[in-house]
Amino acid sequence: MIEDCIIVGAGPAGLTAAIYLARFHLKVRMFDCGSSRAAMIPRTHNHAGYPGGIPGPELLRRMRDQAAEFGVTREECRVTEIEPLDGCFRISCGDRNWEARTVLLATGVINHRPEGMDHALHDAALAGGQLRYCPICDGYEVTDKRVGVIGTGDHGMREALFLRGYTRDVTLIAPGVHDLDDACRAALDDAGVVLVEGPCGDYTIDGNRLVLDTAEGRVAFDSVYPALGSTIRSDLAVAAGAAATGEGCLTVDDHMRTTVPGLFAAGDVVLGLDQVSNAMGQAGVAATTIRNALNDATPLRR
Template structure:
């Protein structure tokens, strides 16, 4: 028979084989894999999913359009059914010692773990323009693959702040024939870029963006600093993708820049294809390490990390069993 889960207590502190920090798609998928492998698993979730404002999750085969909260509720129920445990809270400290990893929570409690899976995701840092944050996820959007179909054929204003202005505008052009690129603080477009944009029917508007025009709680246009207002129904913006990495930094894992099309788009925590980091015993999965990962990709990454963690624990269990067997033979010799 398989061994019982090794959930225990040390000096009154609850201990698990694996603690998963973050209860999104990546964390839940990892917890599910580990619970099905008969590991003791605790998921600590702060309850701040990145996609909370979205109406549905898209591109997830078989679950297309599922509301984000419903997808997470299903995942929690599935993992719970195999024995995973959940607690709501925020991890505020982490340290590695001889007894594994000790995590301190904001409520003053602590837990111990033999292994960590960190799936804390990222934060979208928006340009400092009035109105963007309030409408983010509604008619201020960041990902055409997540939201493009839902706003197809509507007038789209692409707000550019960096060197990938042309790329963003041409990408959104796939979903709408009415695209306006607001150059804002992006570098000056060269003649070839302007030619490509013109050939695709993308209008370029220069000048700094001052804010949004909203009528009856609906986006009506983009207001420029010179007083002009350009009508649009949707604003697409490239956000800076900042990994939620404070917990990992406390363990010695510093985030590094990630580039796309020659521009830094955010910060990520590096890991190998299984999610293993440079710190033994710590894995990462989802947007904390892959900034452009979609929900379905984050779930797959969590599964890979969960399987890798279980394999690592199997190897450790085997080493201990061999040591015990050898010690027993020496006693009998």
């Protein structure tokens, strides 16, 4: 049986689209490899409607339950190929295949983690708030605290300056040696951001602080933000012929259509604000466009 839409990715974007599409009375199958970045959120306070916040895993669980309520089929496997065919797509998970009239890619990104930090310590620090990845999401939680940013160059500078809006005590630590031009150094100096050379490593949690080695000795912070970039998971769409930016973000129009007819994208895999609310909004636009495109091809009737 051919699906109306296959969704690759089961984070906030993919799940929102699945709910919309199922409520349009379309046949929807979702593929979930279990690596949504939202599952890493200890508690989000930016998502409207949840006073006190909601943990990322709980938000995903509720969204999965809601999608299942309307008949969305969820496959727990990793998609290995999206192949455009004549009028449809073949989606493969290893040697298993499905076909769909349209595909929505909602695969997100993977944050680059600090080198030398083991998985157990990483997860413990993330859960305890000593390690954070998104100052837009949780900068409020580090108000007037001691904050470290691991990074350099323009990206590291911009993250340090953004966090300066929450606290006076911001230190930019190079992962190796700082690579900052005169303009970056002047902006950081003007904001009172301390510069520390790397390399950094030998991470431990001491009390409620993350402690690490630098070229200038051992330092401790209430929270540390890695500003090390990310990998955009757009390879499936690019291999299928979709255009992307130099960084790998998929190119879409205002209706979330990629350059491959019938292939859509939403969420962090698209250039823009990497936020749950933004991903969900894009997913609603994509799902409605998919519904209308299918209706144009064959009128949807009950």
